Amino acid sequence: xxxxxxxxxxxxxxxxxxxxxxxxxxxxxxxxxxxxxxxxxxxxxxxxxxxxxxxxxxxxxxxxxxxxxxxxxxxxxxxxxxxxxxxxxxxxxxxxxxxxxxx
Amino acid sequence: xxxxxxxxxxxxxxxxxxxxxxxxxxxxxxxxxxxxxxxxxxxxxxxxxxxxxxxxxxxxxxxxxxxxxxxxxxxxxxxxxxxxxxxxxxxxxxxxxxxxxxx
DNA sequence: CGTGTAAGGAATTCTGACACG
DNA sequence: CGTGTAAGGAATTCTGACACG
Numbered sequence: 001x002x003x004x005x006x007x008x009x010x011x012x013x014x015x016x017x018x019x020x021x022x023x024x025x026x027x028x029x030x031x032x033x034x035x036x037x038x039x040x041x042x043x044x045x046x047x048x049x050x051x052x053x054x055x056x057x058x059x060x061x062x063x064x065x066x067x068x069x070x071x072x073x074x075x076x077x078x079x080x081x082x083x084x085x086x087x088x089x090x091x092x093x094x095x096x097x098x099x100x101x102x103x
Numbered sequence: 104x105x106x107x108x109x110x111x112x113x114x115x116x117x118x119x120x121x122x123x124x125x126x127x128x129x130x131x132x133x134x135x136x137x138x139x140x141x142x143x144x145x146x147x148x149x150x151x152x153x154x155x156x157x158x159x160x161x162x163x164x165x166x167x168x169x170x171x172x173x174x175x176x177x178x179x180x181x182x183x184x185x186x187x188x189x190x191x192x193x194x195x196x197x198x199x200x201x202x203x204x205x206x
Numbered sequence: 207c208g209t210g211t212a213a214g215g216a217a218t219t220c221t222g223a224c225a226c227g
Numbered sequence: 228c229g230t231g232t233a234a235g236g237a238a239t240t241c242t243g244a245c246a247c248g
Contacts (some may be wrong), residue, residue: 005108005153010118012239013152014218019113024208025230033229043238047118050108068228098215117219117239127240128209136208146217149239171207 009039009047016048020056027056033069035059035076112139112142112150119151136172138162138179164196 017024028068030036031046038046055057062072120127133139134149139158141149158179167174 008153010122012115012118012218014144015115018144023230028220029229041117041121041238045238047246050111054157056113063229070228075208126209128211131241132208144217146241148217158242165210173207 006050009049009052011048011050011053013038013046013048014025016053016056019053020060022056022075030056030069035069035073036061109153112152112155114151114153114156116141116149116151119156119159123154123163124161125159133159133162133172134178138172138176 008055011019013024013027016022016027020027027036028046031038036052036059038048038052041047058076059069059072061074063069067075114122114177116127116130119125119130123130130139139151139155139162141155142194143150144150161179162175165178166172170178185191
C-alpha cells in the first residue's frame with residue numbers, strides 16, 4: 001500500500017513529456033526549481049511516477065496563469081498537508097469496501 | 104477508471120527488466136509467444152504497464168516450474184475470465200465506498 | 207524450446223552553456 | 228525568470244541472426 005503504482009518511479013522523461021505536453025527542458029527545469037523529485041536509474045536517467053505526472057500537469061496549469069515556480073513550490077507544500085486527509089479517506093474507503101465484500 | 108495507472112503502458116523494457124528480474128531477451132520472447140502485449144511509442148520502443156509487469160512475474164514463476172510458454176498462454180487466457188469477476192467486485196466496492204463517504 | 211550474444215543503426219537522455227529577455 | 232537550442236558523449240532499444248540443444 002505504501003508504494004502503490006501511483007508512486008512508483010518508473011516513467012522516463014520522454015514518456016512524461018508526451019503525457020504532460022511539457023518539453024524535456026521544462027520538466028528538467030521544474031526539478032531544478034524543486035517542484036518535482038524524480039529518482040535516477042543507475043546510470044543517471046530520470047524516472048518519474050504517475051503522481052509526478054499529475055503534479056506536472058498542475059504546474060503547467062499554474063504556469064499558464066502566470067504563476068512563478070517559486071510560488072508554485074509554496075502551493076505544492078500546502079497540498080502535502082491536504083493529502084493526509086485524502087489518505088484517511090482512502091483507508092476508510094478500503095476498510096468499508098472490504099467489509100462489504102466479505103459478507 | 105477504464106485506464107487506471109495499473110493498465111497505462113508507460114514503462115520501458117529496461118525498467119521492466121529491473122522490476123521483474125528477467126532479461127530483455129526473455130521479455131521480448133514472451134511477447135513473440137503472445138504472453139504479453141506491450142504498446143509502442145511512435146518510433147517503436149516498447150511500453151509496458153504495471154499489469155504487464157505482474158503478468159511477467161507470474162510467467163517467470165511458471166517457467167521456473169518448467170511450464171512451457173504455450174501452456175502459460177492457456178493459463179493466462181483463463182485468468183482473463185477470472186478478472187471479469189474481479190471487475191464486478193471492484194465496481195461494487197467503488198460504489199459502496201463512495202456511498203459511505205457521502206454520508 | 208528458450209535464451210545468450212555480437213552487430214549495426216537509430217533514438218534517448220544527460221550536462222553545461224549561450225541566447226533572449 | 229523560464230525556455231529554446233546546438234553540442235558531444237554515453238546508454239538504450241530495435242531487429243534479424245547464429246548458437247546451443
